[in-house]
Amino acid sequence: MSLEPAAALDPGLDGELLCYCTRLTFGELRAACAAKGWPPPGKERTGRLCTGCQGDLQHCLRLLGVRAPA
Amino acid sequence: MSSELDALLSATFHEAGYAHMIELVHQKDAPARRRLAALRVDAYDAGGRRLAVVELDPAQDILDLDALVGDAARAHGRLLVVFDARYDARIFPYRPHHYAYLQRRDAATAPLYYALNATLGGVPDRIGAVALNNFETYLFLDRPLTERYALALGNLSRFATAEAQVITYYDGARHTEDVRLPPKAHAEIALAAARDGARLRRVELKALFRLTSYVVGRRPQGGELVLFDHLFTYFK
Numbered sequence: 001m002s003l004e005p006a007a008a009l010d011p012g013l014d015g016e017l018l019c020y021c022t023r024l025t026f027g028e029l030r031a032a033c034a035a036k037g038w039p040p041p042g043k044e045r046t047g048r049l050c051t052g053c054q055g056d057l058q059h060c061l062r063l064l065g066v067r068a069p070a
Numbered sequence: 071m072s073s074e075l076d077a078l079l080s081a082t083f084h085e086a087g088y089a090h091m092i093e094l095v096h097q098k099d100a101p102a103r104r105r106l107a108a109l110r111v112d113a114y115d116a117g118g119r120r121l122a123v124v125e126l127d128p129a130q131d132i133l134d135l136d137a138l139v140g141d142a143a144r145a146h147g148r149l150l151v152v153f154d155a156r157y158d159a160r161i162f163p164y165r166p167h168h169y170a171y172l173q174r175r176d177a178a179t180a181p182l183y184y185a186l187n188a189t190l191g192g193v194p195d196r197i198g199a200v201a202l203n204n205f206e207t208y209l210f211l212d213r214p215l216t217e218r219y220a221l222a223l224g225n226l227s228r229f230a231t232a233e234a235q236v237i238t239y240y241d242g243a244r245h246t247e248d249v250r251l252p253p254k255a256h257a258e259i260a261l262a263a264a265r266d267g268a269r270l271r272r273v274e275l276k277a278l279f280r281l282t283s284y285v286v287g288r289r290p291q292g293g294e295l296v297l298f299d300h301l302f303t304y305f306k
Contacts, residue, residue: 013228017077019190020077020078020079020190020191020192021190021191021192021193021194021195022195023074023076023077023195045195047279049193049194049195049199050188050189050190050191050192050193050203050280051203051204051278051279051280052079052189052190052191052192052204052226052227052279052280052281053190053227053279054204054230054278054279055227055229055230055231055232055278055279056227056228056229056230058230059229059230060229
């Protein structure tokens with residue numbers, strides 16, 4: 001996987017789903033990272049179920065300054 | 071769309087010249103009359119450029135895909151068509167299924183029926199499944215292959231470029247092809263029917279995250295689809 005460069009995570013995405021399996025939105029991810037509370041309760045398996053959002057999750061975690069899990 | 075509802079992002083491919091009907095909710099019964107809460111359809115060209123966005127009436131039973139995006143397919147070639155469905159988990163305890171009918175308009179062969187690839191949200195957290203589903207495989211018939219086979223792949227990511235491996239096996243000999251797909255891009259990766267005299271037996275798809283994937287078979291003359299099917303999740 002490779003990631004396209006991006007300056008910041010667009011706040012306009014906040015209401016949209018990142019993970020369709022755990023129903024995590026981009027806004028919830030942003031808030032959790034800002035509070036140093038990633039992953040929030042109930043969202044621990046984000047990216048690990050259907051796996052389809054794993055690439056975007058790693059991309060967003062990097063943008064938000066969180067080291068992505070191996 | 072509400073994030074309070076459960077969500078499923080399914081996808082298929084559509085090309086010009088085909089009747090392509092999508093049964094939006096396969097699981098129906100008269101008492102429940104199950105239906106989606108919301109449905110949006112997006113279509114993308116091979117490079118990932120969005121060509122259509124349509125909010126649909128979720129009470130609709132059957133969607134005529136060619137009527138919806140056929141003009142775009144005739145102008146831009148094969149499309150990746152994405153179905154963003156929202157549903158109430160009390161109505162669909164697992165998740166809704168979309169099924170499809172596919173037949174070339176001048177076909178001399180029987181139509182194809184298949185289940186749409188449930189690419190994102192296919193494993194709702196509440197059901198507790200743990201098996202990986204981003205490694206997939208498909209076994210070919212044990213007879214000489216007269217069709218042209220390929221993997222149709224699409225990347226539903228918003229940001230991440232997918233780097234996948236398509237691994238084919240020819241009586242034990244292994245051949246690997248690397249595939250790179252930017253967000254929403256898609257491609258049909260040809261699978262040689264034979265290499266060095268050995269017949270194609272199996273194909274595997276490996277990627278960090280789940281892609282939209284179908285095995286397709288076409289008539290050697292004219293390219294009519296005679297197979298359009300999902301792969302199987304790879305357990306080992």
